[in-house]
Amino acid sequence: MSANIIEVKNLEYKYGDFKAVDGVSFFVREGEIFSFLGPNGAGKSTVINILTTLLPVQKGTAFVAGYDLAREPQEVRKSIGIVFQDETLDRDLTVWESLELHGRIYSMPKDERRQRIDEIIKLVELEDKRDVRTRNLSGGMKRRLEIGRGLMTRPKVLFLDEPTIGLDTQTRRRMWDYIKMVNESGTTIFLTTHYMDEADLVSNWIDIVDHGKIIASGNPTDLKDALGRDMIYLQTSDDEATKNMLQGFKAVMDVKATTQGLVVTINTDGTHCLPLIMNRLKEKGIEIVSVNLKKPTLDDVFVHHTGRDIRNAGAEKLHRIQPRGGK
Numbered sequence: 001m002s003a004n005i006i007e008v009k010n011l012e013y014k015y016g017d018f019k020a021v022d023g024v025s026f027f028v029r030e031g032e033i034f035s036f037l038g039p040n041g042a043g044k045s046t047v048i049n050i051l052t053t054l055l056p057v058q059k060g061t062a063f064v065a066g067y068d069l070a071r072e073p074q075e076v077r078k079s080i081g082i083v084f085q086d087e088t089l090d091r092d093l094t095v096w097e098s099l100e101l102h103g104r105i106y107s108m109p110k111d112e113r114r115q116r117i118d119e120i121i122k123l124v125e126l127e128d129k130r131d132v133r134t135r136n137l138s139g140g141m142k143r144r145l146e147i148g149r150g151l152m153t154r155p156k157v158l159f160l161d162e163p164t165i166g167l168d169t170q171t172r173r174r175m176w177d178y179i180k181m182v183n184e185s186g187t188t189i190f191l192t193t194h195y196m197d198e199a200d201l202v203s204n205w206i207d208i209v210d211h212g213k214i215i216a217s218g219n220p221t222d223l224k225d226a227l228g229r230d231m232i233y234l235q236t237s238d239d240e241a242t243k244n245m246l247q248g249f250k251a252v253m254d255v256k257a258t259t260q261g262l263v264v265t266i267n268t269d270g271t272h273c274l275p276l277i278m279n280r281l282k283e284k285g286i287e288i289v290s291v292n293l294k295k296p297t298l299d300d301v302f303v304h305h306t307g308r309d310i311r312n313a314g315a316e317k318l319h320r321i322q323p324r325g326g327k
């Protein structure tokens, strides 16, 4: 078993009276890609800002690379790289100059700095953009340069806050490949995201956060498997009656009423179970408005634990949340 490169216990953070981080505990193993997944406002950036020493530890303890954040922030800073949620490049500098400046800020000796710049530019595939000003780079290239800059000092941990926000689908996929590549070269990755596909495809371990609390934790496969084998999304002429009827089915593990109809979790193959359910609904004179069968996703995991959809969770004030069904 590898060592823990990040250890956080009972971390809390308040902005004035507002508790943005509410007693969070977790650890990150050396060498893994760890994701903090949660909707906007969950407290992800606040946690990353504490772990990278930009915000103070108000309550609780946090260790990064073996150093106590409260007592040895300088040592922590030397062990990490950061890519912020918002772009922080100087638009007038070229790709090479951006890296050179960063190396100087961190007092890297000239020879080491120059050699590292060449390696980094190759790693993030910006060789032909070396002398181009960052203002003229595409969104994906800027992000790659920022990742490269974060790697200049050979950090033990690279922190990435929403690394693919605002990028198109194709560029996001390539970015995931870069993140994995950087990880394979020996850097532990801590990333935050509100994209469930990103967390699912990139990480070895996910902590799902909501309202400043960790609500679920595991590797992507286990998180999904714990829900059940298949999910049925069902809208009918009478969801209440359907829900009662479904609870009598042996294969049905859970039924939840959401804003998008019923979400039914079953522990058998849906292609066998679904026709039986449809027959029973017909017998009862309940009409089916829509029906969908799929494998559980991390979004379903979020719905399961919070009763709402991660994509709508940030805008929850706009509509009333339906009461939780089942359990």
Ligand SMILES: Nc1ncnc2c1ncn2[C@@H]1O[C@H](COP(=O)(O)OP(=O)(O)O)[C@@H](O)[C@H]1O
Pocket (backbone or CB within 6 Å): 015, 018, 020, 038, 039, 040, 041, 042, 043, 044, 045, 046, 047
């Ligand atoms: N500087 C600040 N002052 C007051 N409230 C803040 C500040 N920064 C963030 N918050 C609030 O704290 C909560 C968590 O924010 P944040 O950590 O940015 O979440 P996330 O990164 O998951 O979207 C949100 O409700 C946000 O509005």
Ligand SMILES: [Mg+2]
Pocket (backbone or CB within 6 Å): 044, 045, 046, 085, 161, 162
């Ligand atoms: Mg954020």
